[in-house]
Amino acid sequence: MASILLCSAPLTGHVQPMLAIGRRLVTDGHDVAILTGRAFAERAERAGIRFVPLPPSCDYDDTRLDDRFPGRSRYPAFLRSLFDAERMFAALAGDQYRAVTAAVELVAADVVIVENLFMGALPLLTTEPDGRPDVFAVCTSPLMATSVDTAPFGPGLSPSTGPVSRTRNRLLNAGARRVVMRRAQRIASVETRRVIGSDPACFLLDWPLLADDTFVLTTHGFEYPRPDVDDRLSFVGPILPAAPRDWSTPPWWDRLITDRPVVLVTQGTLDNHDLGTLIDPTVDALADTDALVIAATGGRPADAVHSAPSNVVVTEFVPFSLLLPHVDVMVTNGGWGGVHFALSHGVPLVVAGSTEDKAEIGARVARSGAGIRIRTGSPSPAALRRAVSEVLADGRYAARARELAADLACHDATESIARRVREVAAST
Structure with missing residues (x-):
């Protein structure tokens, strides 16, 4: 050895x-x-x-x-x-x-x-x-x-x-x-x-x-x-962490059993000091739609999200390996791990990030065909709503994400x- x-x-x-x-x-x-x-x-x-x-x-x-x-x-x-x-x-x-x-x-x-x-x-x-x-x-x-x-x-x-x-x-x-x-x-x-x-x-x-x-x-x-x-x-x-063995499903978990589109939005665990850059505008963008929105704050308290309409669930932490099988679109600022978590489950993406390496990750998502890149780290609700709607409506994004999931599984x-x-x- x-x-x-x-x-x-x-x-x-x-x-x-x-x-x-x-x-x-x-x-x-x-x-x-x-x-x-x-x-x-x-x-x-x-x-x-x-x-x-x-x-x-x-x-x-x-x-x-x-x-x-x-x-x-x-x-x-x-x-x-x-x-x-x-x-x-x-x-x-x-x-x-x-x-x-x-x-x-x-x-x-x-x-x-x-x-x-x-x-x-x-x-x-x-x-x-x-x-x-x-x-x-x-x-x-x-x-x-x-x-x-x-x-x-x-x-x-x-x-x-x-x-x-x-x-x-x-x-x-x-x-x-x-x-x-x-x-x-x-x-x-x-x-x-x-x-x-x-x-x-x-x-x-x-x-x-x-x-x-x-x-x-x-x-x-x-x-x-x-x-x-x-x-x-x-x-x-990629190397992705497994779900904690002692994690119990929260009371809202049954809401994932639905015919409604499920959208996950996250800013990761580090670039989440200001949830107004992505989580808040995504909540605003989808507040009056039929989507179920899961806003994962990455450890920030739930009240850091400025509002939570009836179709929004705010959670400080949720294992992505358990949640993503229920998700139709993931909105993210483009962390390497989070993007690969989504792709490994065949989930298409909307990426809006500009710090560190996030512009490069967003460019790769767009080139791969598995999602849409918004070229700013602080997108407007209107831009987010258009991007999420396009990914949900055009099955080519999900199909490409599934192809990458099969590749990753090898x-x-x-x-x-x-x-x-x-x-x-x-x-x-």
């Missing part, structure tokens, strides 16, 4: 799939440790995974990001993404690298498995392969890597191929590196030189392509085709990664 070190930025949506991978590896008999934020120590230990804390310099609470990164919430969508790239990711690369190299020695790691926002992997993979363990990358978000077949990651531009379109992509990618992401790349370079004495081997967002294996947590049918890099990628499907991400670990362990 092997000693495995998992590494994750202290972000819930990135730590959870890494813990699922670790749980699967523990079942195989491997010794597994995870390097991440202290907030996840108990969850790691419950999974049988040894917890190794990140140093305070690169640890933070993802429910209180403004405490650690003052002013972050004041930036509009795209500028907030740049803020994150510079301060939350690139600026922490050096200290993360030192933490991972110390953890490799501590646990005598044979394999290091790193999620794609843990930027300490950039200096690690810039070093000579003979001086480190095998490194696997796990893309827990849309693939950010540069390709001649895609526009730069961030604004949600659709891919485009052909000679003219490839020229467009090259120009846009060059602009992204030299202008838009210039400061983030410079910070990453400074951090890399500080800890290993040389410049990084690649562009900041491209580091997963340097890994010995790169696992993408979706299917090829949902991600953009990239013929120039696809041979370095393994599409293994994948088992944790088994695919565990199989590769077994191969490495057998060769050492």
Whole structure:
């Protein structure tokens, strides 16, 4: 058996799939440790995974990001993404690298498995392969890597191929590196030189392509085709949490047994400080329709929703794996996990999100044919009503979502990664 070190930025949506991978590896008999934020120590230990804390310099609470990164919430969508790239990711690369190299020695790691926002992997993979363990990358978000077949990651531009379109992509990618992401790349370079004495081997967002294996947590049918890099990628499907074993159905559950269309609206568990951006306008949009609306606040109190007409149920938490078989359309700000939950149940989507990677996720939903993208994070009730009505009326959206569900069902991400670990362990 092997000693495995998992590494994750202290972000819930990135730590959870890494813990699922670790749980699967523990079942195989491997010794597994995870390097991440202290907030996840108990969850790691419950999974049988040894917890190794990140140093305070690169640890933070993802429910209180403004405490650690003052002013972050004041930036509009795209500028907030740049803020994150510079301060939350690139600026922490050096200290993360030192933490991972110390953890490799501590646990005598044979394999290091790193999620794609843990930027300490950039200096690690810039070093000579003979001086480190095998490194696997796990893309827990849309693939950010540069390709001649895609526009730069961030604004949600659709891919485009052909000679003219490839020229467009090259120009846009060059602009992204030299202008838009210039400061983030410079910070990453400074951090890399500080800890290993040389410049990084690649562009900041491209580091997963340097890994010995790169696992993408979706299917090829949902991600953009990239013929120039696809041979370095393994599409293994999403990792979605199971429903809690002790969860009991609430009194309103019987309302799901209906011929009325059921619409779920959610802003996830992190980007839900202001429910007026999506949940409230969706409630307003559908208040006088025959739809049953389930508004899931992601932990916010039910009274944070400004109104609840008779056709609306407000719930702080509901396991999506149990609810989605009853849902006809899901309205979401575009979280990676929530979108894959919907698609895995064949539920079409209306996506309205603009922060973090949500524009990119919305673009992929629209391109896949499984839903409609509204190009704003604060849509009007009228726009939401039109989009929901179109998805309900046009069966092609649901049909495409069912096709993607069948594709997703053919994948088992944790088994695919565990199989590769077994191969490495057998060769050492």
